[in-house]
Amino acid sequence: MTDATPRHIPDRLNSRANRLLRSWESLLLAVAVAIFLANTFASPYFLDPWNLSDASFNFTEKAMIGFAMALLIIAGEIDLSVAGIIALASTAMGYALQFDVGTVGLVTIGLTVGLACGLFNGLLVTKMGLPSIVVTIGTMSLFRGIAYIILGDEAFNGYPSSFSFFGQGYVFWVFTFELLVFVLLALIYGVVLHATNFGRRVYAIGNNPTAAVFSGVEVDKIKMTLFVLTGLMSGIAAICLTSRLGSTRPSIAYAWELEIVTMVVLGGVSIQGGSGSIVGVVIAALVMGMVTFGLGLLNVPGIVMSIFIGALLIGVIALPRLITLIRYGRV
Structure with a gap:
């Protein structure tokens, strides 16, 4: 005789499951699945493994910077100069190329400029003590302006074949080197933010920097580290992007700061x-990558994607405020 008595689920586990199902990451994952299915029906070429591999280029380089940007925000x-850093790092590598600097030297220059x-x-x-949004708007123009002064309307070409591996190489079947770097960085930043004292201090600074100071947190030192990390990630992205394109122009990565934010x-x-997760950033990167790739397969003009990105940023920022207003009956 079987026991028909229902099993009791502890309240602690039940509440944790409810929080998970109602989390932003769960909603975003559902959106990602819906976009994947929509792209599958919209184009017969979407599920081709090589096409999916190419689609990863739509988000990997931006996501590399996005991980560091997430901690900074x-x-x-905030750092709005990341695209300018890419332009300056790429220009520095291209300039060094004119003096026959090899792949190791080019990578070193890209990373050094980013740092x-x-x-x-x-x-x-x-x-x-300057506001980061004002500072990085200024350096955004400064870094890209230097690139324009050096290059003008010209371009640097002729990168060595070994350098092309970073942006065009494959490590296994259809899996690109960039995708591998993306996965490794997601794991590293996930552990740093969610499983270390450094990550807990980042959250503490974002929630209340004054209280963090009185708690013994070295606020300025941590913020400095985050800005340097963001610059380093921009340098890595510059290496990958320059390698993938095979050339350097001062307009490289134009307006990427908007997409990354x-x-x-x-x-x-x-x-x-004060809040956020690396898991959410990973899913958001996949969502934006699939949307971009799907629109490309449908031959939708690039300006439509720009409109979509701008509207998406406004909508995502306004949504929490709108929910709060509705909750308190003010709408």
Whole structure:
């Protein structure tokens, strides 16, 4: 005789399951699945493994920066100069190429320029007390302006074949080197943010920087580290993007800062700081990548994607406020 008595689920587990199902990441995952299915029906070429591999280029380089940007925004700061850093790092590599610098030297230059730009932003914010949004709007123009001064209307070409591996190479079947870097960085940043004291301090700074100071948190030091990390990720993205394109132009990565911030905010990171997750950023990267690729397969003009990104950023920022107003009966 079988026991028909229903099993009791502990309240703690039940509430945890409810929170998971109602989380922003769960909603975003459902959206990602819906977009995947829509693309499958919209184009017969979407499910081709090589096409899906090519689709990863729509988000991997931006997501690399997005991981560091997520920590920076959680800490209550922002860096809008990331696309300018990519342009300057790429230009520096292209300029060095004219003196027959090899692949190792080019990679070193790209990383060094990214680190230096991040350090410069961090010093202006932490040592001089300037608002990060104002500082990085200024350096956004500064870094790209230097690239335009060096290059003008010209382009640097002729990168060595070994350098092309970073943006065009495959590590296994259809899996690109960039996709591997994306996965590894997602794991690293996920552990750093969610399983270390450094990550807990980042959340504490974003929620209340004054209280964090009185709790013994080295706020300026951590913010400086985050700006340097964001610059470093921009340098890595510059290497991958320059390698994939095979050339350097001052307009490289133009307006990427908007897409990266949108990706981070869409992933559930509060633009006001103090909350967010790497899992959300990963799912948001997949969503934006699939939307871009799907529109491309349907031959939708690029300007439509720009409109979509702008509307998405406004909508995601406004949604929490709208929900609060509805909850309190003010709408």
